[in-house]
Amino acid sequence: MKAKNLFKCMLVVAALFMYSCSSDSDNEPGEPTNPGGGSGITSITVTASQNSIELGGSITFTVTANDGSNVSSSSTIRVNNSAISGLDFTPTATGTYQITAQYQQINSGAISVEVTPPVITALRVESNDTSVKVGDTASFTVIGSDASGNDYTITDSATLTVNGNQISGHAMMVTAMGDLEVTASKDGLTSGVFNLPVTGETAPATFAKMAVIEDFTGTWCGWCPRVSYAIEQVEAQSDRVFAVGAHSGDNMQNSYSQTLVSQFNPGGSYPTAVINRDQEWTFPEPSNVAQATNLATGTTSSGLSLNSMVVGNNLQVYVSAAFAQNTSGAKLVVMVLEDGIVASQANYTTYYGGVDPITNFVHNHTLRHSITNVLGDAIPAGSTAAGQKHTEFFDIAMPGNVSDSSKVSVIAMIVGADNKVINAAFSKTGTAEADSDFLAN
Numbered sequence: 001m002k003a004k005n006l007f008k009c010m011l012v013v014a015a016l017f018m019y020s021c022s023s024d025s026d027n028e029p030g031e032p033t034n035p036g037g038g039s040g041i042t043s044i045t046v047t048a049s050q051n052s053i054e055l056g057g058s059i060t061f062t063v064t065a066n067d068g069s070n071v072s073s074s075s076t077i078r079v080n081n082s083a084i085s086g087l088d089f090t091p092t093a094t095g096t097y098q099i100t101a102q103y104q105q106i107n108s109g110a111i112s113v114e115v116t117p118p119v120i121t122a123l124r125v126e127s128n129d130t131s132v133k134v135g136d137t138a139s140f141t142v143i144g145s146d147a148s149g150n151d152y153t154i155t156d157s158a159t160l161t162v163n164g165n166q167i168s169g170h171a172m173m174v175t176a177m178g179d180l181e182v183t184a185s186k187d188g189l190t191s192g193v194f195n196l197p198v199t200g201e202t203a204p205a206t207f208a209k210m211a212v213i214e215d216f217t218g219t220w221c222g223w224c225p226r227v228s229y230a231i232e233q234v235e236a237q238s239d240r241v242f243a244v245g246a247h248s249g250d251n252m253q254n255s256y257s258q259t260l261v262s263q264f265n266p267g268g269s270y271p272t273a274v275i276n277r278d279q280e281w282t283f284p285e286p287s288n289v290a291q292a293t294n295l296a297t298g299t300t301s302s303g304l305s306l307n308s309m310v311v312g313n314n315l316q317v318y319v320s321a322a323f324a325q326n327t328s329g330a331k332l333v334v335m336v337l338e339d340g341i342v343a344s345q346a347n348y349t350t351y352y353g354g355v356d357p358i359t360n361f362v363h364n365h366t367l368r369h370s371i372t373n374v375l376g377d378a379i380p381a382g383s384t385a386a387g388q389k390h391t392e393f394f395d396i397a398m399p400g401n402v403s404d405s406s407k408v409s410v411i412a413m414i415v416g417a418d419n420k421v422i423n424a425a426f427s428k429t430g431t432a433e434a435d436s437d438f439l440a441n
Helices: 002-023 225-237 255-264 289-296
Strands: 044-048 052-054 059-065 075-079 095-103 111-116 120-126 137-139 141-146 151-153 159-162 171-173 180-186 194-196 211-217 241-247 272-275 302-311 314-323 331-338 341-345 358-363 366-370 388-397 408-415 421-428
Touching (some): 044 075, 044 111, 059 075, 120 180, 120 194, 141 180, 211 225, 211 289, 225 241, 225 272, 225 289, 241 331, 255 366, 272 289, 302 421, 314 331, 314 408, 331 388
Parallel strands (some): 052 111, 211 241
Antiparallel strands (some): 120 141, 137 171, 141 151, 159 180, 302 314, 314 388, 331 366, 408 421
């Protein structure tokens, strides 16, 4: 009897052991029984309040579990793989957006939401300026409104007309007095007329004095980096000294640079730099920075305002020369320069690390073209009397040797009958520095 009872006990223990094993999960140690954290949730679905909206509208997302419960408040919504805060999303651009949700360790499938351009029902034109001067650049912004009164900036996709003539882009150079009457149109809509007054430019009694360095150089010239370095030192100390790089013997040479060489560096010595077309910059130039900066201090009786901009494939330049006293024989020089030209430069100096050659040397202020005679066009005698002004507006095709029109600048000079620089102005096209007004000291 005792043996039979022992056998029965062993059968009971074995049965309990087998039941215990069969009730265990097949998961690895530490792994939850299901991704829903034991809640019984195994999948989720994200839905949008709208699958297509106009730009400016908002979407609300809902996350639903497979058991029908709403788990939105405990879920993370991702738009184009970036998590958003909360469940509402306001797109900032048109296009197709991919939406997913995550609840605990469960990820939903993706849905798409299409954001379309708003339906514009009205247009208006605005400007940051309440008035502009002759020679300034007038810039406009076009605002489109939808039926709900929401505003959108649509300048790039609208067409602007000024005084009955369509302009390129959203800005124009002002060359005459009188109000600008501006309208915008898009998709059959036309705005009301926006008026921008144009006033005259006023010259001061005296003008801040500027200076010009003309650097006669070439990529083959091993000592020329010395002058390039000196010009950088000048520019670090003064914003009243402007440089011109007149190249010879390389692919940046042109007829204008050769005329300057013949006039101001006839001996063909390199490097040579001439200040104000009057005096040679004394060697070693980096030790004589003050020679240039001292010439750009104080006042003088003549001055310039200058503006330039790229319009399509053209370069527009407005220049005004004003005279506080009679300056007979004065001439106007207007030249086109280009920055950022990369070319190997011979280097026999210790500057720029003493590397020879400098394989990616950046050549700035490179003379590309002269709109006037490079030695100057005569200003009519009646315009050089005391209290008079002479203005010119040039609209030329962008010079063919310009590599990058975004790096173009313009320099203008008043020179005397003796070719010496009386004053100068500089305009960096396409930047805030493009518009240079008369500057009093």
